[in-house]
Amino acid sequence: MAVYTDVSDEDIFRFVAEYDIGDVVSFKGIAEGVENTNFLLQTTKAPFILTLYEKRVNPDDLPFYLGLMDHLSATGLNCPTPIHGKDGVALRRLCGRPAAITSFLQGMSPRRIQPHHCAGLGTALAQLHTAGLGFEMHLPNALSVKGWRPLFESCQEHADDVEPGLGKMIGDELDYLEANWPHALPKGVIHADLFPDNVFFFPGKEDVSGLIDFYFACNDLLAYDIAICMNAWCFEPDSSFNVTKAKNLLSYYGKVRGLSDAELAALPVLARGASLRFLLTRLYDWVNTPKDALVTPKNPREYITKLRFHQRVENASAYGLD
Numbered sequence: 014m015a016v017y018t019d020v021s022d023e024d025i026f027r028f029v030a031e032y033d034i035g036d037v038v039s040f041k042g043i044a045e046g047v048e049n050t051n052f053l054l055q056t057t058k059a060p061f062i063l064t065l066y067e068k069r070v071n072p073d074d075l076p077f078y079l080g081l082m083d084h085l086s087a088t089g090l091n092c093p094t095p096i097h098g099k100d101g102v103a104l105r106r107l108c109g110r111p112a113a114i115t116s117f118l119q120g121m122s123p124r125r126i127q128p129h130h131c132a133g134l135g136t137a138l139a140q141l142h143t144a145g146l147g148f149e150m151h152l153p154n155a156l157s158v159k160g161w162r163p164l165f166e167s168c169q170e171h172a173d174d175v176e177p178g179l180g181k182m183i184g185d186e187l188d189y190l191e192a193n194w195p196h197a198l199p200k201g202v203i204h205a206d207l208f209p210d211n212v213f214f215f216p217g218k219e220d221v222s223g224l225i226d227f228y229f230a231c232n233d234l235l236a237y238d239i240a241i242c243m244n245a246w247c248f249e250p251d252s253s254f255n256v257t258k259a260k261n262l263l264s265y266y267g268k269v270r271g272l273s274d275a276e277l278a279a280l281p282v283l284a285r286g287a288s289l290r291f292l293l294t295r296l297y298d299w300v301n302t303p304k305d306a307l308v309t310p311k312n313p314r315e316y317i318t319k320l321r322f323h324q325r326v327e328n329a330s331a332y333g334l335d
């Protein structure tokens with residue numbers, strides 16, 4: 014349950030009066046999500062999402078996230094549009110926290126991922142990367158290769174509690190990635206957390222209906238975002254890699270934004286990096302989340318398996334490309 018901050022009826026009536034979005038009809042907490050507090054807000058005009066930004070989001074980064082959603086919406090990408098108050102301001106405060114209202118997106122995240130979902134994802138991801146090229150603000154990725162070692166050092170002593178030998182495995186992998194990271198690949202705005210829960214489809218339709226949760230978005234290598242998606246979408250529940258899903262993701266991406274030979278060649282190392290990034294944040298949460306916390310931490314072991322798979326990959330043909 015991710016409602017960390019309680020908002021009273023009086024608070025919400027007062028807050029909504031600062032906008033031109035009609036009157037409150039209903040207002041309820043959303044259980045899904047882990048980072049922020051989200052409410053579904055129905056007014057006399059439309060449904061909206063109200064988000065209160067919790068401790069893990071750096072308030073200094075919020076103008077980037079909201080500005081990016083404004084920018085992407087203006088290009089026609091279907092993502093939450095920040096709603097500006099009567100004074101023109103989108104980022105406000107509610108119950109002591111930074112807060113914003115965004116448009117509500119119709120659609121559902123897929124429960125059982127099928128190969129056609131990965132095709133739709135590939136198209137949507139390339140459209141996002143292309144649309145992001147015109148966005149002028151800049152936010153470096155705090156969770157890219159430079160950030161991984163300090164993150165590991167903050168939880169290293171507990172790594173072997175998750176799996177014996179994990180500390181050494183991560184240390185060796187960090188050495189490899191720091192020496193081989195492909196810094197010169199094309200850069201731009203990436204979503205950086207485009208897991209199935211952040212991608213909506215209409216039932217029975219192949220195209221993505223919308224993308225949400227831009228609160229890890231940043232500037233980094235575009236192909237690194239593809240590697241994150243490959244990990245999140247192309248492994249089966251039994252941990253096997255589904256090459257058809259990967260092929261769909263990569264080939265539909267390539268129809269919108271062509272991938273260079275250098276990007277394709279770098280996919281195995283990028284996929285190793287993407288595995289390590291989520292292994293580390295999950296390991297950190299695993300050892301730092303109190304037993305009675307509202308949200309159950311995600312299992313780091315899933316990303317140990319994914320990392321091992323990519324360590325054995327020699328080139329991008331393992332991902333279904335000729």
Ligand SMILES: Nc1ncnc2c1ncn2[C@@H]1O[C@H](COP(=O)(O)OP(=O)(O)O)[C@@H](O)[C@H]1O
Pocket residue numbers: 015043045046047048049050051062093115116117118119210211225226227228
């Ligand atoms: N703009 C939106 N339109 C529709 N539903 C949304 C929107 N934003 C968030 N949600 C709902 O709220 C849930 C949590 O949102 P998310 O941004 O993933 O939270 P967190 O950042 O805390 O992980 C989503 O799974 C979705 O059900």
Ligand SMILES: N[C@@H](CCOP(=O)(O)O)C(=O)O
Pocket residue numbers: 046047048206208210211226291294295311
């Ligand atoms: N996708 C991350 C956790 C972040 O979750 P989200 O609800 O903000 O998308 C993971 O799987 O480790």
